[in-house]
Structure formats: structure tokens, C-alpha cells
Amino acid sequence: MTFTFPAAQVDPELNAGSTAPAFVLHQVDVAYKFTPLIPGTVFNVLLLTFPNCDANGICVLHRQSVMRGM
Numbered sequence: 001m002t003f004t005f006p007a008a009q010v011d012p013e014l015n016a017g018s019t020a021p022a023f024v025l026h027q028v029d030v031a032y033k034f035t036p037l038i039p040g041t042v043f044n045v046l047l048l049t050f051p052n053c054d055a056n057g058i059c060v061l062h063r064q065s066v067m068r069g070m
Contacts (some may be wrong), residue, residue, distance in 0.1 A: 003060045011068065017018045023068040031062045 006029070012037040035058055053059040 003033065003062065005029045005031070006064070009066060023070060026066045026067045026069050029062070032061050032063075033058065033061055035059075 001063045008027055009025050011023045011025050013018065015022045052061065
């Protein structure tokens, strides 16, 4: 299973002249890939209900944090 990070975001608020973003966005993306601690088909069937798990039982958790800077 591979994970692709999303593209960096741009601040939607423009400066007074509407020529450039008014702020800079600082963005941190973290992705953690793991396999279950207890191997076995019974547990892997439960993991398939988790949205970011594949048929092999490998899962990816992704978190993103965005903060405005001046």
C-alpha cells in the first residue's frame, strides 16, 4: 500500500491589493503505515472496515495540521 501526500494549500484570503495571499500557510502532514499486532484472518476482516486498510491488513493513518503565519 502506498500513500500520496496532498498538494500544499494556499491561503484563500488575499492582501489589500488582491495580488497575493495575505498569509502564509504552514502545513505538516504525517502518515503512519502499520500492520496489526495480532496476525490472523479474523482480525484482518475487522480491519477491512477501516477506510485506509488494504486486503493484506496493512493500514495507513494520515493526519494533517495547517497554521497561518504572517
